[in-house]
Amino acid sequence: MKRIGVLTSGGDCSGMNATIRAVVRTAMNTGVEVVGFQKGYRGLIDRHYEIMQNRSVSNVLQRGGTFLQSARCREMLEEAGQAIAADTLKGLGVEGLVVIGGDGSLRGARALANRGVRVIGIPASIDNDISHTEMSLGVDTALNNIIYAVDCLKDTASSHDRAFVVECMGRNSGYLTLAATVASGAEHAIIPETPFDLEAICASLRRRYQEGRFNSIIMVAEGAGSAQEIAARIKDRIGFETRVMVLGHYQRGGSPSAFDRLLAARFGTAAVEALLAGESGKMVGLSSGAMVLTELDLVLASGIRPIDRMMVQLADKLT
Ligand code: F6P
Numbered sequence: 001m002k003r004i005g006v007l008t009s010g011g012d013c014s015g016m017n018a019t020i021r022a023v024v025r026t027a028m029n030t031g032v033e034v035v036g037f038q039k040g041y042r043g044l045i046d047r048h049y050e051i052m053q054n055r056s057v058s059n060v061l062q063r064g065g066t067f068l069q070s071a072r073c074r075e076m077l078e079e080a081g082q083a084i085a086a087d088t089l090k091g092l093g094v095e096g097l098v099v100i101g102g103d104g105s106l107r108g109a110r111a112l113a114n115r116g117v118r119v120i121g122i123p124a125s126i127d128n129d130i131s132h133t134e135m136s137l138g139v140d141t142a143l144n145n146i147i148y149a150v151d152c153l154k155d156t157a158s159s160h161d162r163a164f165v166v167e168c169m170g171r172n173s174g175y176l177t178l179a180a181t182v183a184s185g186a187e188h189a190i191i192p193e194t195p196f197d198l199e200a201i202c203a204s205l206r207r208r209y210q211e212g213r214f215n216s217i218i219m220v221a222e223g224a225g226s227a228q229e230i231a232a233r234i235k236d237r238i239g240f241e242t243r244v245m246v247l248g249h250y251q252r253g254g255s256p257s258a259f260d261r262l263l264a265a266r267f268g269t270a271a272v273e274a275l276l277a278g279e280s281g282k283m284v285g286l287s288s289g290a291m292v293l294t295e296l297d298l299v300l301a302s303g304i305r306p307i308d309r310m311m312v313q314l315a316d317k318l319t
Pocket of ligand 1: 011102
């Protein structure tokens with residue numbers, strides 16, 4: 001194998017740059033050239049790429065976002081777009097491709113694998129919704145971002161006797177919201193995976209108030225509802241002044257955590273080694289501390305990663 005490609009696709013997350021670096025360094029150290037495609041699959045369709053040098057990945061490890069940029073590419077959902085993408089790779093003599101991204105990006109990778117392109121996927125999405133890996137890239141940094149925000153909100157909430165309803169991104173997964181609730185000591189978590197009773201939450205907040213605890217944090221996963229609406233519904237029932245914070249894309253940015261940097265190094269290296277070993281149509285993942293390869297067909301057929309019941313129990317016990 002003389003030449004491979006790499007791209008970042010879908011919603012960005014912290015650690016993508018560190019993963020590109022690991023891919024480029026691992027490949028170049030074995031004499032394999034790397035082509036970086038810009039804006040995800042769009043770069044394959046529009047033929048926007050650069051030949052990577054060792055210097056292309058200097059000083060990027062600690063930066064959030066992705067210097068190759070990312071996009072959600074509708075053309076890749078269709079046969080015609082997939083054919084153009086496969087032709088671009090063939091025309092450039094690219095013999096293997098590393099795709100760094102979430103669920104949609106892995107579907108694109110499988111489509112290319114079905115056309116005979118050698119592809120390995122790396123799970124990268126703050127949502128932690130991809131099956132067959134305990135953690136996706138970017139989750140830990142996003143979690144740290146949320147916890148930092150909640151710590152700040154607790155300071156101001158306690159100064160003003162207020163309740164804050166904090167909306168977390170995570171698409172249809174409640175993982176980030178639930179983990180952030182446990183890790184920040186927020187009072188309640190509302191997530192899509194478990195039913196919630198707003199009356200019971202309000203009753204518990206009123207009890208807190210009567211006990212002289214005049215502030216609260218209620219975490220809401222975007223997949224479970226809107227913080228604005230939930231705040232409006234609880235506002236008059238709890239006796240606290242209520243404010244809303246929607247964390248949104250703030251969660252996705254910032255310098256990657258140590259955990260994400262190490263995961264990036266392992267994922268990037270494992271993906272290139274898999275390609276060199278002749279593997280294709282698979283995703284690298286983290287399982288019991290080890291790097292594992294799983295067929296993309298199985299990953300995608302497994303659907304959204306189920307919520308960790310142990311974490312649900314922890315939140316129940318501690319909130
Ligand atoms: O999948 C990552 C994610 O950040 C989700 O948490 C969120 O729902 C979505 O992407 C936002 O997408 P966009 O960046 O297109 O607004």
